[in-house]
Amino acid sequence: MTDQPLLSVCDISFRYDITQDVYALSAISFDLNRGESLAVIGDNGSGKSTLARLLTGLLSPEKGAIYLDGVELNEGSKKMLRRQMGIVFQNPDNQFIATSVEDDVAFGLENLNIPYEQMRSRVDEALELVDMYEYRTKDPSQLSGGQKQRVALAGVLALKPELMIFDEAFVMLDPMSRRSILETLRRIQSELNVSIISITHDRDEIEFFDSLLVLNQGERVMRGKPAEVFKQMSSLKPPFAEQLRRDLVDAGMDLPDYYMSESELVDTLCK
Amino acid sequence: MKSLILGRYFPNDSIIHRLDARAKLVAALYFIGLLFFIDHGLGYLFVGLFTLGVMYLTKIRLSVFIKGVRPLIFLILFAAMMRVLFTGGGEVFVSWGPFTISSQGLWVGLFTFMRFILIIFISTVLTLSTKPVDLTDAINALLKPLRKLGVPVDDFALMLSISLRFIPNLLDETQRVMDAQRARGVIFGEGTIVEQMKKLVPIVLPLFASSLNRAEEMADVMDVKNYQSGEKRTHFRQLTWHTSDSIALLMMVGLTAVVIVVNYTMV
Numbered sequence: 001m002t003d004q005p006l007l008s009v010c011d012i013s014f015r016y017d018i019t020q021d022v023y024a025l026s027a028i029s030f031d032l033n034r035g036e037s038l039a040v041i042g043d044n045g046s047g048k049s050t051l052a053r054l055l056t057g058l059l060s061p062e063k064g065a066i067y068l069d070g071v072e073l074n075e076g077s078k079k080m081l082r083r084q085m086g087i088v089f090q091n092p093d094n095q096f097i098a099t100s101v102e103d104d105v106a107f108g109l110e111n112l113n114i115p116y117e118q119m120r121s122r123v124d125e126a127l128e129l130v131d132m133y134e135y136r137t138k139d140p141s142q143l144s145g146g147q148k149q150r151v152a153l154a155g156v157l158a159l160k161p162e163l164m165i166f167d168e169a170f171v172m173l174d175p176m177s178r179r180s181i182l183e184t185l186r187r188i189q190s191e192l193n194v195s196i197i198s199i200t201h202d203r204d205e206i207e208f209f210d211s212l213l214v215l216n217q218g219e220r221v222m223r224g225k226p227a228e229v230f231k232q233m234s235s236l237k238p239p240f241a242e243q244l245r246r247d248l249v250d251a252g253m254d255l256p257d258y259y260m261s262e263s264e265l266v267d268t269l270c271k
Numbered sequence: 272m273k274s275l276i277l278g279r280y281f282p283n284d285s286i287i288h289r290l291d292a293r294a295k296l297v298a299a300l301y302f303i304g305l306l307f308f309i310d311h312g313l314g315y316l317f318v319g320l321f322t323l324g325v326m327y328l329t330k331i332r333l334s335v336f337i338k339g340v341r342p343l344i345f346l347i348l349f350a351a352m353m354r355v356l357f358t359g360g361g362e363v364f365v366s367w368g369p370f371t372i373s374s375q376g377l378w379v380g381l382f383t384f385m386r387f388i389l390i391i392f393i394s395t396v397l398t399l400s401t402k403p404v405d406l407t408d409a410i411n412a413l414l415k416p417l418r419k420l421g422v423p424v425d426d427f428a429l430m431l432s433i434s435l436r437f438i439p440n441l442l443d444e445t446q447r448v449m450d451a452q453r454a455r456g457v458i459f460g461e462g463t464i465v466e467q468m469k470k471l472v473p474i475v476l477p478l479f480a481s482s483l484n485r486a487e488e489m490a491d492v493m494d495v496k497n498y499q500s501g502e503k504r505t506h507f508r509q510l511t512w513h514t515s516d517s518i519a520l521l522m523m524v525g526l527t528a529v530v531i532v533v534n535y536t537m538v
Contacts, residue, residue, distance in 0.1 A: 056495050079497060087495050094488040099404045099436045106507035108496040113505050123507070141439045155496070 004070055005031035006195050007055075007163060012064030014050055024050040025218045027064070034162070037189055037196040039206050042215035048199045051215070052167040055197070056087050068163065083112065086156030088169040092148035093140070095155075101143070102127065102136040105155045112159075126158035127151075130184060146177040153181065157188065166198040170205065182208045203239040207261045227259035241265045281399040285330040286515065288400045292409035294516035299397040301523050305530060306386050312378065314533040315385045321526060322392050329400050339395040340388060347387040355380035403435045408508055426500050433489070440485075441478070448477050 008031045015023045025047040032038055042048050053059045055066060057078040066073040068081045086108070089095055098104040102123050109119045127133040130150040140148060149169060156164055164185075170178045186208055189196055198205060206212060212229045214221040214236065222229055230238050238246070241262040249255050255268065287295075302318075309315055326336055340347075360375030398406070411428035418424045449459065452473055459470060498504075 053491075058491055058494065079499075082495055082497050085495075089488065089492065091488065093440060094485050095492040096436070097433065097489065097493060099432055103404075103507055107493075107498075110504045110507055111497045111499065111502070113503055115505060116507070116509060119505065119507050140436065159496075 006034045006036075006069060007032040007197075008067045009055075010065050010067070012054060012061040012066065014047075014054060014059060014061050016050075018062070023218050025054070025061075025215075028215075028218075028220050029064075030213055030220070030223055032163075032195050032197065034195055035189060035193040036211065037186070037198070037209045038211050038213055039209040040197060040199045040213045040215060041201060041203070041206065042221075043201065045217065046215040047218040048201075048215055049167055050218075052087065052165055052197075052199050055165055056085065057082065083159070084161055085163040085165065086159050086161040087165040087167060088149070088152045088156055090168040090171055092145050092152060092172065095152050096140045096148055100137055100139050101132060101151050104140075104151055105158050108155055108159045122158045122160075123154075126154040129157055129188065130154045130181070146173045146181075149173060150181065153185075160192075161194065163195045163197070166196070166200075168199060168201070170198075170200070171202065175204075178202075178205070203237055206239050207241070226261070230259045279398060280402055281329075281331050281335070283330050283400070285328060285400065287325065287329045287396065289513075289515070290400075290519055291510055291512050291516040292401050292405035293412050293510060294512070294519050295397055295401055296406065296409045296413065298519050298523050299393050302393050302526070303390050305523075305527060306389055309382070309530055309534070311533050311537045312381075313537055314530050315382060317529055317533065318389060318526065319385060322389050322396075325396055326392060329396055331399055335399070336392055336395055340391050343387075343391065347384060350387065351380045351384040354383045404432055404508070405510070407432045407435065408506075408510055412510060423501065425504070437485075441482070444478060444481060445474065448474050 009029055011027050011029050012025060013023055013027055014025045015021075028047075028051065030038075040048050040051060050059065054061055055073075057073055060074070068084060071077050071081060073081055096104055097107050105123045105126055106119050109122060114122075124133065124136075127136055130153050132147065132150050132154060135143065135147065135151075143151070149172065152169070170181060173181065182205060185196060188194060196209075198209065200206075206226055209226070211223065211225050213223045214229060214233070222233060224232075226239075230236065230242055237243075238259075239262075241264075242259055245255055245260055245265055249257065260268065306318065309318065326333065355372060355376045356370045358376035358379045359371050359373050361378075362374040363371055364374070365372040401409075407428050410431070411424060414422070414424045414427070452470075453459070457470060457473070460467070462470075
């Protein structure tokens with residue numbers, strides 16, 4: 001591809017305590033294209049959340065550099081680059097800043113000094129996208145965790161970012177609403193050509209993403225399409241569908257020996 | 272906590288609820304100021320009836336307002352009693368050392384009592400009929416001129432609204448911590464005062480810790496969303512001024528006129 005990637009992470013390392021030789025992340029590199037979605041997976045302490053904080057400029061890497069749209073992320077460019085990205089964190093309560101749903105969605109727009117009429121339409125649009133429009137005047141104590149997380153997502157969508165980052169953002173949701181929110185995300189990704197990075201330890205989220213980045217103890221283990229990753233790394237706990245396929249093969253069923261997403265597996269089994 | 276009426280919002284749909292928060296705030300503050308200039312019974316009767324009229328218009332039951340006065344009633348009675356005992360003049364009924372009960376003193380005591388009650392009633396009307404956020408916005412709008420002097424009015428307003436937004440969360444969390452302590456065998460509300468106070472330490476500490484964590488996470492979110500203190504930002508919440516708001520302020524002017532007339536003609 002001649003087009004430069006939207007995000008390029010070059011060889012970044014980071015440690016929380018510089019007096020100790022323990023790196024939260026060491027020499028991580030990867031690229032992300034426009035409109036591509038990436039799931040970062042790894043166990044606790046693998047450095048996933050540190051990566052999210054580095055990408056948003058909340059922390060700065062000790063070594064290496066992060067480029068968004070060809071511009072290096074640093075103290076000076078941070079403010080400008082943050083206009084192009086949005087992040088949703090894990091705890092829905094702590095990211096609800098305003099006193100009602102629509103005010104919270106508008107918070108980021110207010111900071112960008114956007115005129116009222118434009119804010120109004122962008123807030124309504126974002127709330128429609130996440131199906132929370134009829135809740136727009138409610139206050140946070142009247143919402144469930146999943147609904148608050150949808151509001152946080154709307155707050156990011158209203159900013160029309162080119163890169164959306166989710167730091168374990170779907171962990172607190174029940175399986176049904178997680179599925180529907182991930183489907184919404186995938187639709188947005190293709191409609192608006194947005195890049196998505198989701199940091200997760202939930203294997204069942206994986207099939208919604210174009211590629212995977214596997215971290216372990218701060219080091220990059222692998223980057224590739226889900227099919228490649230699970231083919232090569234049999235030690236990695238696979239998503240439910242893949243686990244089922246492996247179990248069926250073990251039980252002697254005649255199934256092709258490669259990674260399958262849920263829908264592929266259903267199609268094959270129904271033949 | 273439940274008995275504290277002053278400072279709580281009562282959702283309702285009334286003329287008073289629909290008034291602009293700025294109009295209500297200015298009118299209430301002006302009204303309280305005005306109360307101190309009345310020095311005739313007829314004036315008090317008039318503003319008293321006005322207050323009752325406003326309370327009626329909020330469509331909130333009278334008992335709610337009475338509840339707002341109750342925790343302060345002893346303080347008010349005490350203040351009124353002091354005025355009665357230490358004011359001389361007019362016909363003296365009882366005189367005992369420095370204390371006198373005179374006709375003048377009884378009037379002054381009654382005025383003091385009325386003044387306190389009306390202040391509480393009118394500020395209760397304000398808080399019961401206005402959402403805390405709207406009140407914050409109104410304070411923000413009224414303090415705007417201070418911005419020229421370099422006072423961070425917007426930051427102050429945002430701080431206020433964030434604190435208001437987190438009150439329910441803090442209450443929830445207190446409940447959770449107390450439940451966790453109960454599950455470990457702590458019994459609250461028993462023992463001497465010192466013992467009870469000691470039991471509060473393991474509640475307050477986790478609350479502090481979690482509030483600090485929360486504040487940090489929120490600061491991150493605000494940071495990523497490009498909040499910058501002192502930077503120009505637009506406001507999604509818009510206050511709209513209606514004719515009824517102007518009328519409310521005009522009524523204050525009318526009240527002032529009545530008070531002046533009563534003060535000068537009824538001596």
